[in-house]
Amino acid sequence: VQLVESGGGLVQPGGSLRLSCATSGFTFSSARMYWVRQAPAKGLEWVSILSPLTDKPYYINSVKGRFTGSRDNAKNTMYLQMDSLKPEDTALYFCARDCTSLVEMTRASCNYWGQGTQVTVSS
Secondary structure (H helix, E strand, O other): OEEEEEOOEEEOOOOOEEEEEEEEOOOHHHOOEEEEEEOOOOOEEEEEEEOOOOOOOEEOHHHOOOEEEEEEOOOOEEEEEEOOOOHHHOEEEEEEEEEOOOOOEOHHHEEEEOOOEEEEEOO
8 A cells, every 4th residue: 555645835825735635555446534633732633534435525624725735546646636735734745545533643553655745834
């Protein structure tokens, strides 16, 4: 199983970024996938959940209306479109699979993780 994130960077408040997570080694179309972030000196926090069976992703309240998760099963890739970015969105963003707990997350909460991509929102 491989998960490889890309698309992070430095952006000004109000700006946009699109993260990608390219996957391999498993049947992506059948997998529930997660975007998880870790802000500096803070714990892991789930951001979005993409089910294989629905086109309706779930979002943490703080990103609703600003972030849009999507998946392209033909490319084994999922995306996170982040608009109206705020400084508090600054974090290392991971894609993950097989997450069994979304409360007080640790690295043990999910069985598979990417290496992460850094998003920094600053003027």
